[in-house]
Amino acid sequence: MANVSVHIVARNAMGSLPGIVSAVAQQTYEDVTIRIADNASSDKITSFLRDEVPGARAIRNARDIGTASAQNQLIRMAMQAWKNSDLDDQFVLMLDTDVTMEPNVVSALVCKMQEDKTLGAVGGKILRMFDENIQDEALHERVQSDHIDSVGSVLSSGLDLVPRGAGEIDAEQYDDDTAVFAVPGSMMLVRASALVKVRHSEEEYMDKHFGSGDEDKDLSWRLQHAGLGIGYVPGAVAYRYRGVFQRGEIHALQNSELRRNRFLLLFKNLTFTRALSNFPRLLLLGTTSAGAFVGSLSYLPKMWSRRREILSNTSTGR
Numbered sequence: 001m002a003n004v005s006v007h008i009v010a011r012n013a014m015g016s017l018p019g020i021v022s023a024v025a026q027q028t029y030e031d032v033t034i035r036i037a038d039n040a041s042s043d044k045i046t047s048f049l050r051d052e053v054p055g056a057r058a059i060r061n062a063r064d065i066g067t068a069s070a071q072n073q074l075i076r077m078a079m080q081a082w083k084n085s086d087l088d089d090q091f092v093l094m095l096d097t098d099v100t101m102e103p104n105v106v107s108a109l110v111c112k113m114q115e116d117k118t119l120g121a122v123g124g125k126i127l128r129m130f131d132e133n134i135q136d137e138a139l140h141e142r143v144q145s146d147h148i149d150s151v152g153s154v155l156s157s158g159l160d161l162v163p164r165g166a167g168e169i170d171a172e173q174y175d176d177d178t179a180v181f182a183v184p185g186s187m188m189l190v191r192a193s194a195l196v197k198v199r200h201s202e203e204e205y206m207d208k209h210f211g212s213g214d215e216d217k218d219l220s221w222r223l224q225h226a227g228l229g230i231g232y233v234p235g236a237v238a239y240r241y242r243g244v245f246q247r248g249e250i251h252a253l254q255n256s257e258l259r260r261n262r263f264l265l266l267f268k269n270l271t272f273t274r275a276l277s278n279f280p281r282l283l284l285l286g287t288t289s290a291g292a293f294v295g296s297l298s299y300l301p302k303m304w305s306r307r308r309e310i311l312s313n314t315s316t317g318r
Contacts, residue, residue, distance in 0.1 A: 001031045002089045002114070004106055004189070005078035009070040011039040013097035014048060016241065020097055021053055029106035035077055037061065037070035067185075068206040068215035075195060075205045087193035088117065094216070096186040099126070101238040108236040109189040112177075120194035120228030121220065123183025124236025126150045127170060131241075144239045146170045152180030152232040153217075159266055159278055161217045175234040183230055185216025187238050191228075198222040200306060207268075207306070209299050214261040221269040225314040263296050268303045271311060 006024050010017050024034055034056040038045050040063050049058050059073050075092060082090045091110060095101075105124060112122050126149040129142045150163035151174040161182050165174050198219070199205045206215045220230055266275075296303075 002091060002110060003031045003033060003082070003085075004029065004091045004093050004110060005074070005081075006032055006034045006093045006095060006106075007071060007074040007078075008034070008036045008095050008097060009039060009067050009074075010036060010041060010045055010097050011064055012041045012043050012045075014041075014043040014045055016097045017045065018048065018052070019100050020095055021056075023099075023101045023103075024095075024106075026103050027101070027106045028103050029110060032106060033057065033078075033081070035059075035074045037074050039064040039066075039070055066208065066211040068210050068212070069208045071206045071215070072204055072208065076203065079192065079196075082192060087196060088191065089114070090192040092190045092192060092195065094185050094188045094190070096240070098241045099186050099238050100129075101187070102236075105187075105236040105238060106189075108233050112231055112233045113189065113191060116229070116231065118229050119191070119231045120198075120223035120226070121183060121188055121190045122231040122233055122236075123150075123152055123180075123188050124233050124238055125170070125174070126184065126187060126238045126240050129239045129241040142241055148174070149240045149242070150184050150186075151234070152178075152230070153182040153184070153220075155181045159270070160262065161220075161265075172234075174232075177234060178232055180230050180232045181224065182217055182220030183232065185219075186240055187236075188216060188219075190219070190223075194223055194226070194228050197228070198226050200309075209264065209302065210261050211257060213258045214265050218265055218268065221265070222310060225269065225310050260296050264299060264303055267296070267300070268307045269310065271314070 008020060024032060034053065036049060036056050036058045038058065038060045040061055049056055057077060071094060078092060091113060093106065109122050109124060113119055128145050128147040128149045130145055132141055132143050146169055148165040148168045148170050151165045153161045153163050156162045195205045200207065207218050210218055223230060
């Protein structure tokens, strides 16, 4: 049986971490290893992992190094464990702490990858969770809804990776087992051999320059460039809670970083032909994202080098 290394990056996430750890423990798929990177949390995650998840492989970072770098740590741990294995049949499942899953998710995702060896990554149907009775501690709970969070992403005419169906009521309108442009890192199963194929170095599978935003989109795009497909599995159902993003100060910080990362994503991955055909949109994006461009200047030499590396070996025109 193929091993699945479940990777969770946590920072002060004790409000939701027990839920996703419990969901992983309840999976029907048996060969699962949990690896958790703690990005300098100040809550009780250390004692929780020691007392409640003794089988987990854990890393504690002295500072918040970002999601991409923490995922690199976890992937290197898994690769070391798989050094004598066939990497085509080993998988990394990246999960956010604000996600919970139905018990069949890992089995459904792995089954799809084993059926289609051309796939580099797959994701499932992610619905939203909401708070109810938030003002009453005794009655407060998170309720699973039928509102879609993501069923895979498409590349829009505005050159943005947009979640299909976001906010819509799930009426099985996206229950086609189909290819998509990207799947979110909140629940993304990646073939280990695909990670090796698109890595920037033996140390860097996820691009650390993206920090904690759009590193999953960059990975999906690199997989596409390498000729590997991205699949959507409607039978793999998970739920995501987004309440943390409603706080203004976090939203403002995220917005600044995401605008910068969107610029870097296009600069790094967009082919010359596609850039030329979309020049007016890119010009408008540059005009409205001047701050993002300035914030990206220090990264551009490295991104240019990586762009040349990616596009020199691309097997697609994306």
